Amino acid sequence: xxxxxxxxxxxxxxxxxxxxxxxxxxxxxxxxxxxxxxxxxxxxxxxxxxxxxxxxxxxxxxxxxxxxxxxxxxxxxxxxxxxxxxxxxxxxxxxxxxxxxxxxxxxxxxxxxxxxxxxxxxxxxxxxxxxxxxxxxxxxxxxxxxxxxxxxxxxxxxxxxxxxxxxxxxxxxxxxxxxxxxxxxxxxxxxxxxxxxxxxxxxxxxxxxxxxxxx
Ligand code: HEC
Numbered sequence: 001x002x003x004x005x006x007x008x009x010x011x012x013x014x015x016x017x018x019x020x021x022x023x024x025x026x027x028x029x030x031x032x033x034x035x036x037x038x039x040x041x042x043x044x045x046x047x048x049x050x051x052x053x054x055x056x057x058x059x060x061x062x063x064x065x066x067x068x069x070x071x072x073x074x075x076x077x078x079x080x081x082x083x084x085x086x087x088x089x090x091x092x093x094x095x096x097x098x099x100x101x102x103x104x105x106x107x108x109x110x111x112x113x114x115x116x117x118x119x120x121x122x123x124x125x126x127x128x129x130x131x132x133x134x135x136x137x138x139x140x141x142x143x144x145x146x147x148x149x150x151x152x153x154x155x156x157x158x159x160x161x162x163x164x165x166x167x168x169x170x171x172x173x174x175x176x177x178x179x180x181x182x183x184x185x186x187x188x189x190x191x192x193x194x195x196x197x198x199x200x201x202x203x204x205x206x207x208x209x210x211x212x213x214x215x
Contacts (some may be wrong), residue, residue, distance in 0.1 A: 043057060043112055044104065044105060044108045044109050044112055045104075046100050046101065046104035046105075046109060047109060047112055047113075049100070050097050050100040050101075051097070051109070051113075054066040054093070055067070055068070055069050055113070056068075056070075058070055058116045058117070059071070059072075059113040059116040059118075060116070060118065060119040061169070064169035064170070064171035064172060065093075065169070065171055065172060065175070066093075066169075066172070067168060067169065067172045068118065068119070068167060068168055068169060068172075069113040069116075070113060070116035070117060070118040070119065071114065071116060071117065071118035071157075071164055072113065072114060072158075072163055072164045073114060073158060073159075073160060073163055073164060074107075074110040074111050074113075074114035075110075075160060076158075076163040076164075077109070077110035077113055077114060078106050078107060078109075078110035079187075080187075081101055081106045081109065081110065082106065083187045084098060084101065085098060085101060085102060088186075088187045089185060089187040090184075118164075118166065118167050119167065120167065121166060121167030121168075121212075121213050121214045121215050122213065122214060123210060123211070123213055123214035124170075124210070124213070125210055128206065128207050128210040128211075129207070129210045129211040129213075129214055130211075131207040131211075132204075132206075132207035132208040132209065132210050132211030132212070133211045135147075135148070135200075135204050135207060135208045135211075136148045136149055136156075136208050136211050136212065137149050137154065140199070140200075140204065143199050143200075143201075144199050145196065145199045145200055145204065146196060148165070148196075148208065148212075151192075152164075152165050155215065156212055156215040165212045165215070166212065166215035167212075167213065167214075167215055168209075168212055168213060169213060170206075170209040170210050170212070170213040171209075173208075173209035173212050173213070174205055174206060174209045177193075177197045177200065177205045177208075177209065178197070178202075178205060180193040180194045180196070180197035180198075181194075181197035181198055181200065181205070
């Protein structure tokens with residue numbers, strides 16, 4: 001009768017997977033989780049295949065009708081994507097991207113664009129921007145337009161409650177404020193932006209959008 005001794009078997013198994021190989025494996029896993037020095041995390045797949053074409057791979061879109069997303073608050077970006085999916089916010093151009101968004105990790109997409117560096121803003125019409133600055137900083141006391149800076153901050157950078165506006169394309173800002181004014185965009189909690197926009201003239205909207213583009 002042959003009996004296989006226990007102890008030597010265990011030693012042999014251990015020899016097949018030496019301790020230093022196990023530690024090297026664990027170390028490799030840690031290295032993968034830490035982003036490369038200086039480099040941002042890689043864009044989620046849906047950003048590369050769908051969003052980047054309109055919003056840019058780093059969220060600094062070139063075409064003025066497509067909003068810049070770089071540096072916008074992640075909570076805000078995720079809220080917007082979820083509301084496009086639920087139909088609470090509507091946009092014909094976004095409709096084509098909704099099937100892709102349905103299966104994407106929206107939290108990761110929002111975090112990715114939020115972590116991108118916004119490109120410097122630019123003003124095309126300095127006189128118009130100066131008129132816009134007055135509204136942005138102080139509002140219009142006659143018609144009751146509140147100062148945008150009161151919520152979106154004087155720099156336009158926003159915070160965890162109010163989205164970043166700074167550097168946004170004027171064409172997009174005009175379209176959004178007009179949409180709040182007519183009510184075709186109605187996903188603002190407590191009608192905050194609809195109440196602001198309702199008091200604004202078309203000239204004021206154009207001016208403030210021009211100022212925001214340069215922030
Ligand atoms: C009382 C606070 C408040 C004030 C004042 C305010 N906003 Fe807003 N604004 C908001 C909130 C909240 C949202 C986000 C709405 C949502 O959840 O979709 C918003 C969203 C926006 C957006 C949409 C941004 C995007 O990327 O889609 C624009 C544009 C905007 N505001 C412009 C302005 C301008 C211009 C003014 C000044 C005339 C202004 N806001 C004043 C609270 C405010």
